[in-house]
Structure formats: structure tokens, C-alpha cells
Amino acid sequence: MNKIKRKEKGNGIKxxxxxxxxxxxxxxxxxxxxxxxxxxxKESLLxxxxxxxxxxxxxxxxxxxxxxxxxxxxxxxxxxxxxLKVEVFHESPKTESRLFLHGWNQEEQALSFLVNVYxxxxxxxxxxxxxxxxxxxxxxxxxxxxxxxxxxxDVEASHSSFTxxxxxxxxxxxxxxxxxxxxxxxxxxxxxxxxxxxxxxEKFHFFQKRKEG
Amino acid sequence: xxxxxxxxxxxxxxxxxxLKDFSLSIQEGEIHAIMGPNGAxxxxxxxxxxxxxxxxxxQGEITLFDQDLKALQTEQIARMGAFLVLQDxxxxxxxxxxxxxxxxxxxxxxxxxxxYSFVKEIEKDCQKLSLKEELLHQSINQGLSGGERKKNExxxxxxxxxxxxxxxxxxSGLDVDSLKQVCKVFNDYLKEYPSTSVLIITHYSRILEYxxxxxxxxxxxxxxxxxxxxxxxxxxxxxxYQINEHTKEQSHE
Ligand SMILES: Nc1ncnc2c1ncn2[C@@H]1O[C@H](COP(=O)(O)OP(=O)(O)OP(=O)(O)O)[C@@H](O)[C@H]1O
Ligand SMILES: [Mg+2]
Numbered sequence: 021m022n023k024i025k026r027k028e029k030g031n032g033i034k035x036x037x038x039x040x041x042x043x044x045x046x047x048x049x050x051x052x053x054x055x056x057x058x059x060x061x062k063e064s065l066l067x068x069x070x071x072x073x074x075x076x077x078x079x080x081x082x083x084x085x086x087x088x089x090x091x092x093x094x095x096x097x098x099x100x101x102x103x104l105k106v107e108v109f110h111e112s113p114k115t116e117s118r119l120f121l122h123g124w125n126q127e128e129q130a131l132s133f134l135v136n137v138y139x140x141x142x143x144x145x146x147x148x149x150x151x152x153x154x155x156x157x158x159x160x161x162x163x164x165x166x167x168x169x170x171x172x173x174d175v176e177a178s179h180s181s182f183t184x185x186x187x188x189x190x191x192x193x194x195x196x197x198x199x200x201x202x203x204x205x206x207x208x209x210x211x212x213x214x215x216x217x218x219x220x221x222e223k224f225h226f227f228q229k230r231k232e233g
Numbered sequence: 234x235x236x237x238x239x240x241x242x243x244x245x246x247x248x249x250x251x252l253k254d255f256s257l258s259i260q261e262g263e264i265h266a267i268m269g270p271n272g273a274x275x276x277x278x279x280x281x282x283x284x285x286x287x288x289x290x291x292q293g294e295i296t297l298f299d300q301d302l303k304a305l306q307t308e309q310i311a312r313m314g315a316f317l318v319l320q321d322x323x324x325x326x327x328x329x330x331x332x333x334x335x336x337x338x339x340x341x342x343x344x345x346x347x348x349y350s351f352v353k354e355i356e357k358d359c360q361k362l363s364l365k366e367e368l369l370h371q372s373i374n375q376g377l378s379g380g381e382r383k384k385n386e387x388x389x390x391x392x393x394x395x396x397x398x399x400x401x402x403x404x405s406g407l408d409v410d411s412l413k414q415v416c417k418v419f420n421d422y423l424k425e426y427p428s429t430s431v432l433i434i435t436h437y438s439r440i441l442e443y444x445x446x447x448x449x450x451x452x453x454x455x456x457x458x459x460x461x462x463x464x465x466x467x468x469x470x471x472x473x474y475q476i477n478e479h480t481k482e483q484s485h486e
Contacts, residue, residue, distance in 0.1 A: 188286070190325045195307035196283050196317045197337040197389065207336065211327020211372070 038064035060088035083115035240293035269452035316395035379406025416443035
């Protein structure tokens with residue numbers, strides 16, 4: 021990631037449009053449902069890191085111009101039932117989409133990521149990459165459904181998904197160095213949710229568990 | 234320091250017995266080596282000492298630093314001064330080595346050090362082990378070779394200054410020169426803290442040429458079948474682990 025250029029509230033409906041050769045790097049924070057529509061013109065580059073808490077959302081990405089690129093880091097903390105739907109339309113050749121969707125499902129609720137990527141014929145030299153992970157802390161439902169609709173030969177597509185608890189071997193290792201369960205979860209989560217980019221205050225807010233009562 | 238009496242251990246999931254009537258006693262300042270073939274239960278032994286949740290102690294007694302192991306948790310064992318060098322240290326994505334080491338150091342000293350002073354302090358140890366300092370800012374073990382991971386373990390050891398050290402296959406992943414270098418760093422540590430107790434777990438006697446054990450134990454199928462000195466290690470090196478007539482009756486089936 022580049023340096024964040026601006027921070028915005030991510031709630032509600034939002035449209036982002038980058039002109040030819042424009043570059044932008046945005047951090048979004050939201051605690052309500054959202055809908056984001058993104059349009060990228062030729063040779064533009066957009067990097068987004070979004071931190072979302074207890075929210076469902078829909079993200080539509082239109083890579084309209086040749087050589088337009090997007091890198092999207094979505095990090096969510098989930099205590100209620102939520103769903104994220106992402107659609108990426110590669111509408112020109114040599115367009116690139118890289119999605120990193122990470123969720124921490126804290127309670128016995130459902131969290132799902134549905135991702136559809138469309139690369140029609142003629143959009144040669146395009147790249148579509150996804151890395152989707154949900155850490156399921158309790159016995160909630162975690163669902164990741166990536167679907168690639170690719171009609172073009174000359175593309176580079178990859179995806180990896182993971183759902184489950186933190187690996188026991190990692191935890192054991194950190195414990196043999198004297199760290200406690202809570203500290204370990206905190207370290208692992210901060211890493212997992214790319215929390216380093218947040219201020220201390222935001223971090224506290226984002227990682228704090230909901231207080232009962 | 235460590236006392237194991239007639240210990241039987243099985244895996245929690247499939248109840249497979251791995252340590253069978255296993256006994257071992259390590260006093261302050263002693264260096265013990267356990268040699269055994271693949272699957273003998275050596276790594277299991279190391280994990281049992283650190284209360285890994287995958288194993289259950291069914292019988293026998295283990296005391297560590299004069300306390301009953303039953304009542305201890307992994308992190309407490311570590312804080313009391315035990316350190317385990319794992320056979321295969323895992324990669325932990327997203328957690329930087331320096332963050333994690335500073336956290337571990339805080340648990341030991343209860344003093345927070347900032348990143349700058351921390352890096353300054355650890356610079357020398359990195360040099361001793363020919364490790365690049367960049368590693369401190371990367372995710373734990375990510376992109377490191379097998380040998381570099383082992384050196385990273387040593388780096389943590391030097392920082393935490395343990396009183397009981399368990400080395401599980403320290404030599405695996407290390408080339409000849411690196412092994413010499415790592416063993417030198419290790420021996421220097423023992424010279425500085427001579428009351429440290431060590432348990433070396435290994436297939437090969439090679440490492441014992443550099444770190445000299447007071448006792449060598451041969452372990453087959455979950456138990457120690459013979460105890461001796463460095464001569465036993467040489468014998469094993471020559472003859473392999475086949476069980477001789479003397480010990481046959483104690484083995485399984
Ligand atoms: N959690 C587990 N669940 C099931 N079987 C296990 C488990 N841990 C170890 N085992 C089995 O117990 C036996 C001993 O394993 P262990 O890793 O302790 O051997 P080792 O002596 O360290 O071998 P190596 O020299 O290859 O490192 C092996 O057969 C292994 O497959
Ligand atoms: Mg082993």
C-alpha cells in the first residue's frame with residue numbers, strides 16, 4: 021500500500037470516480053451498511069483500505085479504461101449477521117483487480133463474502149487476484165464464495181480462501197515465548213486486519229469487543 | 234530442574250500412545266542429549282514439557298522448576314524460564330518479529346522498550362548470527378529459509394535468557410558453517426550462564442561435536458532404552474538405532 025491520502029466515512033452510498041491517470045489512496049471507516057460504486061478511467065490507480073464494523077455492503081468496481089488498476093483491502097469485525105458482495109467488471113484490456121477481504125467473525129453469527137469477477141473476451145492482459153479470509157472465533161457461519169466469469173485466455177487469475185480459527189501451532193509458538201491467549205489474539209488480529217494503519221484510538225474502537233448489557 | 238517419572242502420554246484426538254513409561258531427570262547446569270529415530274516421540278516429548286494441548290499426560294509425574302506441570306500453562310512455563318527451539322518454527326503472517334519479541338520481553342521484564350532502543354539492543358545478536366536486521370520488521374519467519382528460522386529462534390533465546398532450553402533438531406536446516414556459528418553462540422551463552430540446563434533432541438550426533446552433553450539417552454518407541462555418555466552417541470552413529478538383544482524385550486510387540 022501507498023501512503024493514505026485521505027480518510028473518509030464509509031457509511032451510506034458513495035461514488036468514487038478516478039479520471040485518466042489519476043491516482044488515489046483512500047481509507048474508509050464505517051459502522052453502517054454501505055454501497056460503493058467505483059469507476060476507473062484509463063491508467064488510473066486506486067488503493068482503498070476499508071475498516072468496517074458490523075456492516076453489510078455492496079462494492080461495484082468498473083475498470084473502464086485500459087491499464088486501470090485497483091487494490092482493495094477490506095477488513096471487517098463482525099458481531100452481527102453480515103454480508104459483503106463485491107463485483108468487479110474488467111471492461112478494458114490490461115486492467116487489474118486485487119482484492120484482500122479479511123473478516124473476523126467474533127460471535128456465533130454469519131459472515132459471508134460473495135465475490136464475482138467478470139473478464140469478457142478481448143480484455144487481454146488483465147489480472148484478477150483475490151485473497152479472502154475469515155477467522156471464525158466461535159462457531160459462527162463463515163462463507164466465502166468467489167466466482168470468476170472469465171471468457172478471455174490471456175488473463176492471470178488467482179484466488180485463495182481460508183476460513184477457520186487461528187492456527188494452533190501459531191498460538192502454541194507464541195505461548196512458548198510467554199505470551200497469553202489475549203495478547204496473542206490481539207497480535208494475530210491486528211496483523212490479520214491490517215490494524216497497523218489505524219491510529220491508537222481507531223484501533224481501540226475497531227478491535228474492542230462489544231460490552232454486554 | 235526437570236523431573237519426569239514413568240510418564241505415559243497420548244494424543245488428545247486419536248488417543249495414540251506416544252511416550253510410554255518415560256523417565257528423565259535433568260539437574261541444574263546439565264546438558265542432556267536424546268537421540269532417536271524418526272517417529273520415536275522426540276518432538277512430542279518437547280511439546281509435552283511445554284504443555285501443548287494436543288497431548289494428554291495419562292500417567293506419571295512431571296515437575297518443572299519444582300512445580301507440578303499439571304498446574305502450569307505453556308506461557309507460565311515460558312515465563313519461569315524455559316525455552317523451546319521448535320523443529321519447524323511456523324510462519325506467522327501479519328505479526329512482525331520485533332512486535333512479538335518486544336511483547337515477549339515485556340512479559341519478562343515488565344518494562345516497555347520502544348522500537349528504536351530494541352533494535353539497537355538486538356543489533357549485536359543479529360550480527361553474531363549473521364541475520365539481517367530487516368527480519369525484525371517482517372512477519373515472523375516469513376520468507377526465511379529453514380536455517381534462518383533456526384537462527385531467529387536463537388535470537389529470541391538470547392533475548393529471553395532462559396534457564397532451561399530444549400533444542401528440537403537445532404541442526405536441521407543449518408549448513409555446516411551455520412551450525413558451527415549457531416553452536417558457538419549457544420556455547421557462549423552457556424559460558425555466561427553456566428547454571429543453564431539443556432535438552433538436545435537430535436537424530437544425528439553431529440551437533441554433539443559442538444555442544445558437549447553430559448548424558449546421552451537413546452530413545453526408541455516412546456521410551457529411553459539406554460543412557461550413557463558421548464560414546465553412546467558414537468555407537469549409535471555407527472550402528473544405527475536397531476534395538477540390540479539387551480533392550481529388545483522392553484520394546485513393543
Ligand atoms: N498430534 C498428533 N496426532 C497424531 N499422531 C501424532 C501426533 N503427534 C505426533 N504423532 C505421532 O507420534 C509419533 C511420534 O512423533 P514425533 O513428532 O514426536 O516424532 P519424532 O521423534 O520427533 O520424529 P522426527 O525424528 O521425525 O522428528 C509419530 O508417529 C507421529 O506421527
Ligand atoms: Mg521431531
